[in-house]
Amino acid sequence: xxxxxxxxxxxxxxxxxxxxxxxxxxxxxxxxxxxxxxxxxxxxxxxxxxxxxxxxxxxxxxxxxxxxxxxxxxxxxxxxxxxxxxxxxxxxxxxxxxxxxxxxxxxxxxxxxxxxxxxxxxxxxxxxxxxxxxxxxxxxxxxxxxxxxxxxxxxxxxxxxxxxxxxxxxxxxxxxxxxxxxxxxxxxxxxxxxxxxxxxxxxxxxxxxxxxxxxxxxxxxxxxxxxxxxxxxxxxxxxxxxxxxxxxxxxxxxxxxxxxxxxxxxxxxxxxxxxxxxxxxxxxxxxxxxxxxxxx
Amino acid sequence: xxxxxxxxxxxxxxxxxxxxxxxxxxxxxxxxxxxxxxxxxxxxxxxxxxxxxxxxxxxxxxxxxxxxxxxxxxxxxxxxxxxxxxxxxxxxxxxxxxxxxxxxxxxxxxxxxxxxxxxxxxxxxxxxxxxxxxxxxxxxxxxxxxxxxxxxxxxxxxxxxxxxxxxxxxxxxxxxxxxxxxxxxxxxxxxxxxxxxxxxxxxxxxxxxxxxxxxxxxxxxxxxxxxxxxxxxxxxxxxxxxxxxxxxxxxxxxxxxxxxxxxxxxxxxxxxxxxxxxxxxxxxxxxxxxxxxxxxxxxxxxxxxxxxxxxxxxxxxxxxxxxxxxxxxxxxxxxxxxxxxxxxxxxxxxxxxxxxxxxx
Numbered sequence: 001x002x003x004x005x006x007x008x009x010x011x012x013x014x015x016x017x018x019x020x021x022x023x024x025x026x027x028x029x030x031x032x033x034x035x036x037x038x039x040x041x042x043x044x045x046x047x048x049x050x051x052x053x054x055x056x057x058x059x060x061x062x063x064x065x066x067x068x069x070x071x072x073x074x075x076x077x078x079x080x081x082x083x084x085x086x087x088x089x090x091x092x093x094x095x096x097x098x099x100x101x102x103x104x105x106x107x108x109x110x111x112x113x114x115x116x117x118x119x120x121x122x123x124x125x126x127x128x129x130x131x132x133x134x135x136x137x138x139x140x141x142x143x144x145x146x147x148x149x150x151x152x153x154x155x156x157x158x159x160x161x162x163x164x165x166x167x168x169x170x171x172x173x174x175x176x177x178x179x180x181x182x183x184x185x186x187x188x189x190x191x192x193x194x195x196x197x198x199x200x201x202x203x204x205x206x207x208x209x210x211x212x213x214x215x216x217x218x219x220x221x222x223x224x225x226x227x228x229x230x231x232x233x234x235x236x237x238x239x240x241x242x243x244x245x246x247x248x249x250x251x252x253x254x255x256x257x258x259x260x261x262x263x264x265x266x267x268x269x270x271x272x273x274x275x276x277x278x279x280x281x282x283x284x285x286x287x288x289x290x291x292x293x294x295x296x
Numbered sequence: 297x298x299x300x301x302x303x304x305x306x307x308x309x310x311x312x313x314x315x316x317x318x319x320x321x322x323x324x325x326x327x328x329x330x331x332x333x334x335x336x337x338x339x340x341x342x343x344x345x346x347x348x349x350x351x352x353x354x355x356x357x358x359x360x361x362x363x364x365x366x367x368x369x370x371x372x373x374x375x376x377x378x379x380x381x382x383x384x385x386x387x388x389x390x391x392x393x394x395x396x397x398x399x400x401x402x403x404x405x406x407x408x409x410x411x412x413x414x415x416x417x418x419x420x421x422x423x424x425x426x427x428x429x430x431x432x433x434x435x436x437x438x439x440x441x442x443x444x445x446x447x448x449x450x451x452x453x454x455x456x457x458x459x460x461x462x463x464x465x466x467x468x469x470x471x472x473x474x475x476x477x478x479x480x481x482x483x484x485x486x487x488x489x490x491x492x493x494x495x496x497x498x499x500x501x502x503x504x505x506x507x508x509x510x511x512x513x514x515x516x517x518x519x520x521x522x523x524x525x526x527x528x529x530x531x532x533x534x535x536x537x538x539x540x541x542x543x544x545x546x547x548x549x550x551x552x553x554x555x556x557x558x559x560x561x562x563x564x565x566x567x568x569x570x571x572x573x574x575x576x577x578x579x580x581x582x583x584x585x586x587x588x589x590x591x592x593x594x595x596x597x598x599x600x601x602x603x604x605x606x607x608x609x610x611x612x613x614x615x616x617x618x619x620x621x622x623x624x625x626x627x628x629x630x631x632x633x634x635x636x637x638x639x640x641x642x643x644x645x646x647x648x649x650x651x652x653x654x655x656x
Contacts, residue, residue: 201406
């Protein structure tokens with residue numbers, strides 16, 4: 001059989017090696033030149049992260065427990081959800097995972113806030129222009145399917161190991177749902193209602209804030225819920241580049257085959273996921289309350 | 297709130313609307329009188345409106361009537377330019393709406409027009425009160441003034457007590473009352489009503505017509521009312537324009553249209569109409585004949601139906617038509633009334649025309 005049939009015709013190995021080397025060196029040079037500048041650009045994030053973590057770990061645990069109960073109540077108005085949230089946290093604390101759990105929660109909190117702040121404006125821009133949607137959609141596809149280890153490499157090269165690179169990796173992985181569902185929510189707003197807003201002389205900003213965003217809010221909430229869940233899923237991977245929290249004991253458990261350590265910390269992650277999920281879903285549902293009471 | 301802003305006249309002049317990729321390039325064809333079908337089949341463009349010229353006097357109700365696809369909803373959207381015209385002018389208070397820039401158009405929509413929609417188009421996440429203040433909120437009026445106006449109009453449309461309900465908790469008729477209150481709270485001289493009552497049950501619809509007529513007696517806005525229902529058109533319209541395939545085929549008062557339909561198409565429409573409610577006594581009155589002195593009088597503008605009940609109440613045979621000052625203009629007798637009304641019944645067509653969706 002001819003050689004070219006058996007073996008896929010490929011670039012000359014020498015050439016390929018040279019190509020990879022050039023790109024790597026180019027990126028390294030870029031890192032050397034701009035790494036510090038980029039790092040200082042992310043300083044505010046670092047500040048935010050450190051303070052969120054300090055708040056969660058240094059506040060006495062009963063106060064945190066009370067805060068969680070209060071937030072769950074305000075969002076869900078459902079005492080069952082409040083009781084389960086408190087019970088889960090009590091169990092976690094009893095098994096001596098309180099500190100790691102607080103670190104993870106603060107990380108997830110900062111990730112979610114950052115995803116919302118960045119994601120919603122992008123989603124709005126996508127909803128306003130079809131061209132923007134065509135450009136952003138494939139990027140989101142890549143972000144969601146690219147194995148996270150792959151984009152850890154450039155992030156670590158640029159920013160080293162630590163909280164901020166971990167945060168960026170988690171946000172890259174978790175932000176697509178907020179963007180997609182903001183776009184979808186706005187696009188689904190009833191055309192008749194928009195026409196009414198126009199007929200009353202609403203400016204584009206009034207249209208957005210008084211009609212589109214309020215009507216898209218339940219959909220956006222579903223996106224935020226997804227984002228939180230995806231951020232939690234990234235906790236273990238982020239711990240590989242120095243993010244503290246429940247991910248690190250899991251990593252230790254993998255390396256040393258500590259079955260129980262792994263299970264406990266894994267269950268703690270599941271526990272927080274359940275709290276976040278139930279509370280944010282209940283809040284999303286409450287936002288739609290006016291749609292449920294239908295005239296009989 | 298009692299002294300509302302009075303209406304503003306609307307002059308629509310030679311308005312054309314062509315839908316398609318290159319409307320401006322095809323409007324000349326429409327001006328030269330190409331048929332709607334030919335424009336569509338040969339050039340792939342849809343003729344929305346052709347050479348519409350309507351003069352709507354200030355403070356009156358102008359009804360635009362037509363069946364679906366006649367272009368009536370397209371036409372009303374040209375008045376506040378929710379749809380861009382291809383050619384023509386829409387003059388309101390001496391200003392051409394077509395030439396306004398974005399900012400001027402927004403100001404115009406905020407202060408000169410208010411609109412009521414077929415599908416209500418209320419904000420589902422806002423209560424009745426919050427929906428009603430919407431126009432004033434967009435205008436940037438202070439909150440206390442917004443609420444005061446909204447509460448007043450909510451009460452006037454008969455929704456007092458429902459201020460804190462959500463639209464989904466209300467029936468269709470009540471939702472449209474909210475739509476009406478929202479439009480009236482704006483206190484704009486022009487009120488655009490796009491098939492505002494078409495989605496309502498027949499009885500509720502008549503109810504809402506009464507609400508509108510009663511309110512109009514004091515607000516005297518220029519109302520443009522779109523409908524596909526002839527009975528509604530005749531009941532509400534001070535003037536009626538009938539649209540077909542994007543063209544005006546007849547304009548006039550209810551009586552003119554019923555008595556002198558411009559063509560077969562309109563004649564078919566009015567065949568089913570109860571003339572007794574539309575035709576007025578002076579249209580059939582005869583000169584006063586010497587010797588006859590009717591003891592019943594009716595002012596000009598009385599409908600035949602009302603005249604008949606006057607006559608039967610007085611057990612009389614003829615009545616005198618008088619003007620506002622009480623001087624006699626002529627007379628009408630029972631026989632004449634019967635003849636005028638029954639002309640609508642004969643000749644009856646073998647098959648009932650399905651042109652008009654008959655209601656109420």
